[in-house]
Amino acid sequence: xxxxxxxxxxxxxxxxxxxxxxxxxxxxxxxxxxxxxxxxxxxxxxxxxxxxxxxxxxxxxxxxxxxxxxxxxxxxxxxxxxxxxxxxxxxxxxxxxxxxxxxxxx
Amino acid sequence: xxxxxxxxxxxxxxxxxxxxxxxxxxxxxxxxxxxxxxxxxxxxxxxxxxxxxxxxxxxxxxxxxxxxxxxxxxxxxxxxxxxxxxxxxxxxxxxxxxxxxxxxxxxxxxxxxxxxxxxxxxxxxxxxxxxxxxxxxxxxxxxxxxxxxxxxxxxxxxxxxxxxxxxxxxxxxxxxxxxxxxxxxxxxxxxxxxxxxxxxxxxxxxxxxxxxxxxxxxxxxxxxxxxxxxxxxxxxxxxxxxxxxxxxxxxxxxxxxxxxxxxxxxxxxxxxxxxxxxxxxxxxxxxxxxxxxxxxxxxxxxxxxxxxxxxxxxxxxxxxxxxxxxxxxxxxxxxxxxxxxxxxx
Numbered sequence: 311x312x313x314x315x316x317x318x319x320x321x322x323x324x325x326x327x328x329x330x331x332x333x334x335x336x337x338x339x340x341x342x343x344x345x346x347x348x349x350x351x352x353x354x355x356x357x358x359x360x361x362x363x364x365x366x367x368x369x370x371x372x373x374x375x376x377x378x379x380x381x382x383x384x385x386x387x388x389x390x391x392x393x394x395x396x397x398x399x400x401x402x403x404x405x406x407x408x409x410x411x412x413x414x415x416x
Numbered sequence: 417x418x419x420x421x422x423x424x425x426x427x428x429x430x431x432x433x434x435x436x437x438x439x440x441x442x443x444x445x446x447x448x449x450x451x452x453x454x455x456x457x458x459x460x461x462x463x464x465x466x467x468x469x470x471x472x473x474x475x476x477x478x479x480x481x482x483x484x485x486x487x488x489x490x491x492x493x494x495x496x497x498x499x500x501x502x503x504x505x506x507x508x509x510x511x512x513x514x515x516x517x518x519x520x521x522x523x524x525x526x527x528x529x530x531x532x533x534x535x536x537x538x539x540x541x542x543x544x545x546x547x548x549x550x551x552x553x554x555x556x557x558x559x560x561x562x563x564x565x566x567x568x569x570x571x572x573x574x575x576x577x578x579x580x581x582x583x584x585x586x587x588x589x590x591x592x593x594x595x596x597x598x599x600x601x602x603x604x605x606x607x608x609x610x611x612x613x614x615x616x617x618x619x620x621x622x623x624x625x626x627x628x629x630x631x632x633x634x635x636x637x638x639x640x641x642x643x644x645x646x647x648x649x650x651x652x653x654x655x656x657x658x659x660x661x662x663x664x665x666x667x668x669x670x671x672x673x674x675x676x677x678x679x680x681x682x683x684x685x686x687x688x689x690x691x692x693x694x695x696x697x698x699x700x701x702x703x704x705x706x707x708x709x710x711x712x713x714x715x716x717x718x719x720x721x722x723x724x725x726x727x728x729x730x731x732x733x734x735x736x737x738x739x740x741x742x743x744x745x746x747x748x749x750x751x752x753x754x755x756x757x758x759x760x761x
Contacts, residue, residue: 349540349672355464357669380609383581384669386549387633388604390652414549 312405316343316361319413328400334409335359335396345411352396357384358415359395364408371398371407386414420528423449423498424737426521427535428505428677431459433707433722434537435488435497440730441535442495443746443754446737449529451500451521453542458485460539463670474720484719494759500527504542508534508680510700517702517736533733536689536698536705537722540672548579548666550634559642561664565592573597577647577659579634580667586610588665590617593627600628600659602649630657637664677709685711695732696725702736704729 311327314337318324328337338346338359347358354377363371368391374382378397382388395409425441427434430452438448454463461470461481469478476484503523511530512518521529545563547553553561565571565588572595578585581603587610593599601618608615621627632651639645644664649657674687682689683699688711691697696704706729707722715721734743748754755761 350460350464353465353468355468358671379605379607383604383609384546 312400312402312407314400314404315406315408316346317408317410318343318345319411328404330400330402332400333396334361334398334400334407335394337400338395343411345413345415346395347415348396349415354378354381354394354397357381357394360385360388360415361393361395361409361411362389363391363393363398364410365391367404367407367409370403386412418527420520420530421449421498423447423529423531425449425533425535425733426451426505426519426529426531427497427537428521429459429536429538429707429709430454430457430499430501431537431539431707432461432484432488432719433539433726434459434535435485435492436723437535437537437706437726437730438492438495438497439488440727441733442492442497443748443757444730444734444737444743445757446730446733448495448535449498449500449531451503451505451523451527451529453502453504453544455501457489457499457501458482460672461485463543470719472718472720494757500525503527504675506676508703510702512702514701516739519702532702533736534703535726535729535733536677536703536709537707537726538677539708541674541677541687541709542672543670544673544675545666546668546671548634548668550637552637556637556639556642556644556664560639560644560662561637561666563666565665568592568595571596571663574663575661576600576663576665577602577634577661578665578667579603581605581608581610582667582669583610583614584667585665586614586618588667589627590614590621593621596663598627598661600630600661602630602632602634602659604631604633606631630659632657634664634666691725694728696729697732704733 314328315325326341335348349358350356424446425448427450430450462485466482503525506524507522509520511520519534571592575598576596577600578589579602589601622629632649634647635650636648647659689705691705691710693712706725708717752761
């Protein structure tokens, strides 16, 4: 179980446990984290699970693959640390991960 | 004004669940018209993930979104469904009684269809263009900001800012460039999803000075009374550019909105339509809801659940369409009657 903190657009932090192998999006949905919609259910087909990875974690989380980068074109206010949370797999290495959710997902 | 169509059932939504409902209704001699805002059948399967594999369709260890839709189209073909694509059901009026329901369906394209039952298979709602998160963009919509090009001539001699990196953005860049005063294409990065030959044509136009390409995101619009004068574009390095333009075309893909269904007088629960689990009928007799759009205790948003719901809804719809006929349950494997309908006997 890696602890993952979601900071919403109003600044509120919610920390939940993520199972190894699950995605950050699935972890958010299972725990009722607001501001993650995941319209397509994790198929990397909609860009409604957009998060900003905390700069301190950017390197560990890594960069998006080309397909995800294409999908990010549909997200709002994309920043260099933008990722789609359905494409980030939870691993023990990510224990303590902090991501911020945007005010809107589309 | 087009002529009113008369049919048995109007299916709202031509996704996988709506298509299979055509089959189940067809076996019971019930004719269908389908209305869908998209330009082709398949709903989310064709629009969101045509190439992606689906693993949980019974009997198909793996099928792509488009593959499933193609098969469903083949399967419902014997029943000659009529498709009304690029249209959205705007109004739904009751014209019958609770025992003998009747409905008048009106699309935003002005088509009126009268039917005995309505089957809502609208999934996550209708696909509508995503709006950019620019403060005050609403004020410019319909005057200077458009999400689709209806008439190209309306852009002749204008300064157009096109935003996006997919085929829509690139196609309109190339189509409008010859007739506009100036076209600027804006994308957040220097990689494009659009077809490579379109991207190459665009780059040639930029190299010859015939149009502009900018990398960044729009943060503000300038203008008055709905008339756009300029857009402020922020670049990755933090600097901004002011782009003088009087038209903007943002192409940010589609999103799903419940849309007009909210105004049809149905009970709704968190934008879903509650139904019973015997007939999948809504709070209004004669209006049914199947697939992702409905809700009931234990609901799972699976395509296979939608198929099951369509089969059961068809049984009750039969009573509305043929109130005097008794329905005998039959199997396609053994019934020559059903096989005749399928064109195989």
